[in-house]
Amino acid sequence: MSKAVTAEAQVTGTTAKLSLPTLTTMVVGSMVGAGVFSLPRRFAQETGVAGALIAWAVAGTGMLMLAFVFQNLAVRRPDLDAGVYAYAKAGFGEYLGFFAAFGYWASACVGNVTYWVLIMSTIGAIAPALGDGDTVLAVVLSSVGLWLFFALISRGVKEAAAINRIVTIAKIVPILVFVILALFYLKPHVFAENFGGADYAGSLFQQVKGTMLATVFVFLGVEGASVYSRHARRREDVGRATILGFLSVFAIFASVTIVSYGLMPMSEIAELRQPSMAGVLEHSVGTWGKVFVSVGLIVSVLGAYLAWTLMAAEVLFVAAKDEDMPRFLGRATAADVPVPALVMTTLLSQIVLVVTLFSDDAFNFALDLTSALTLIPFLLAAGFAVRVAGGARRRELTVAVLATLYTAFLIYAAGLKYLLVSLIIYAPATVLFVMARREQGRRPFSPREFVVLAVSIAGAVIGIVALALGWISL
Template sequence: MSQAEPTNASPDSVAAAKLPLFTLTALVVGSMVGAGVFSLPRRFAQETGVAGALISWAVAGTGMLMLAFVFQTLAVRRPDLDAGVYAYAKAGFGEYLGFFSAFGYWASACVGNVTYWVLIMSTVGAVVPALGDGDTILAAVLSSVGLWAFFSFIRRGVKEAAAINRVVTVAKLVPIIVFILLALFCLDPGVFADNFAGADYAGSLFDQVRGTMLATVFVFLGVEGASVYSRHAKRREDVGRATILGFLSVFAVFASVTVVSYGILPMSEIAELRQPSMAGVLEAAVGTWGKVLISIGLVVSVLGAYLAWTLMAAEVLFVAAKDKDMPRFLGRATAQDVPVPALVMTTLLSQIVLIVTLFSDDAFNFALDLTSALSLIPFLLAAAFGVKVALSPADTAGGSRRRELVVSVLATLYTAFLIYAAGLKYVLISFILYAPATVLFVMARREQGRRLFSRREAVILVVSVAGAVAGIAALATGGIEL
């Protein structure tokens, strides 16, 4: 059988690549350390000062740690569930919400991939003005070439791509750590103190913290990476370990990048830096070579994160199709275990969103916030499933059961707060994507000769369509601007 020839073989008949703990952890770190970390100084300076940043990271770190613990617990308690976020939503709340979770997580990954190309083009745009802030026609054309070049590479084999991601993960952490050390050495205590309370434009402390939440969600996306890719793990217990190790490895890095930046420039100046703002901060601290260093590190980091996210996005569609929640054509894979139709769909959606960003006032921030918003419903459903599992009969001791319940409740409250923090704008835009996706659900049901919607599913459908209609109306009347 040729490499390009698809097959309908079951997962058991396909020689799946088996990944060890280090590679799974690298997938988590590689997914989390991407475009977001390089944009943190500006994103935070636009919203808050040092005090608000510390509170934001405390809230986000605690909430995401609880979510990471939920994924760790579910990997142990429900080893029968593969593909993580999607599988948990389906097991806990039915096929239609499971479908929405799969689609939302997949769409989030696709939109997130667009931020990577926008940021690369914005970085090069500092030298090539025709690329602008990554939102020009030339930037879109070059980004499209990159999209399909990576499609061709990943199509060669999952194991090969995952191995390269492991190397890239190590390489891209170096300039980020160098940034933190240099910024600490050059930190001006006076500037840091002036930035502590925040600028006049920042608003109340609560509003400052709320304004940073989508940015923190974006940089923490990928904490569930090992869970999503669990069918490839050599040992099931490595899934949970990789999740926690990956989270702890990057949390201090993200918080440090944000906080040390406040000691280099006034926050009003950081808020006006072009993206990647980390490069502008280091340039102010040590000169042009610092900007060049960060720019090179960004390209390596972003391409590595793009590779990991494309792998995980295609995996979600593939497993959903194998579970008969997506049309069966998405469940086909090559002899090298590459789900090519799912990979095509992933690249196509990224291409569409890339074109949409041309009509946005701020392409990078729009794609970043939409990525975060799309991930919130899948995360909320996974956390809520953690509550159900903690309340179900199990062989675990009472103390362990209580701990699982507390952790999963906290994770659920945190993700619910994130939906509130996102605001109505991104909730409605998410519905615009969610509602039409039901076509795929209908295709899968018809292939199986099943009733299209139960009563409960029909109610969910009506809510999603109503949300989509409201979102389209808001866009048409100017109530929502891209």
């Protein structure tokens, strides 16, 4: 979702239609966040240059198919204005639509935790007590930050527009400077040594598979233009902005990853603290490179946190207005702030933040869980595109099928662990669905919905047992 435009729209209450450049900026702003600063280490832990090139080719093609899906749906179903959530509901019914809304919201909340972990890890380079963002002190300070932002947003979001103007520049400049300097300092022999991967990397397939959740995380936001499609000046601009924004960001992400292999041995990159982009640049240009990237990251991440918190609360608010969530989540203050939804958003982020204390790698845990929670909503949207295309539009059907297969592969790549942990979060959320149905005087579940409920509860129970017995770990 848009970081700059969305915030300003909420501040001004404007009904002005959005142009193609503005919509494209929304997509770029949605995707460029904390993830890109962590890419060097995350990829170096899994694969070398060859695997990285294949991984980006797979991820780029798959995500491009998803981008085309959002482009096609924006044109074919202009009556659906809430993006992923609306597509899932229209295609597969209210309960799975609820799951999509909840999953999308939960992924935003967990994603927000990665921001705080990364901020604390960055500061931890000069304050060892913060560790890698996973110490008790780091969690306490992050919790203070969570609730300070809650207080700020609860008062209204007048401050958001000014913050996000700064964020737009703070995000892009350090990344572009990093790529340019990395090309200048690139060592061909180091790049060649990293080409096939290190001893600790498995088969090429395993290397590629291990990077998939990281690519999902950095591409979250590709649906940004579709979420606000009803504000577009021209409906076809939504799809164009999605494709233009995606291609721009894809080039940036792939460049950051590949050029890093030419600066340091991948085994050393894999051991860097996050944000690893700062460590890679420091290795080449000295301390000022690390400071430059770190300052840009903190400003960027704080702005991203503000915008994604607003977005997460908005998802619950809109779902409540559509009677897919309890009515209390549809309440807003005179300043148009959905405070009950904001409270739930902050509470879930707080819970996940505490859970990171028990994780072996707090940042990667939160990153992978964010990606895993998003996969079910994306799979439902792609599946809906298959139904919309039918047999009459062969090109659109091919794109939708490829997007569906890619998303299903991502769920496989995520592994059973993250699927079960996702269901532990999904299953209890059904209480909100039941509350909404009772408010409407309706039966809680249809026979088909009851099957989905049974599957989700069974998965959650297995996940809890697996965690308790140590079969899986965080």
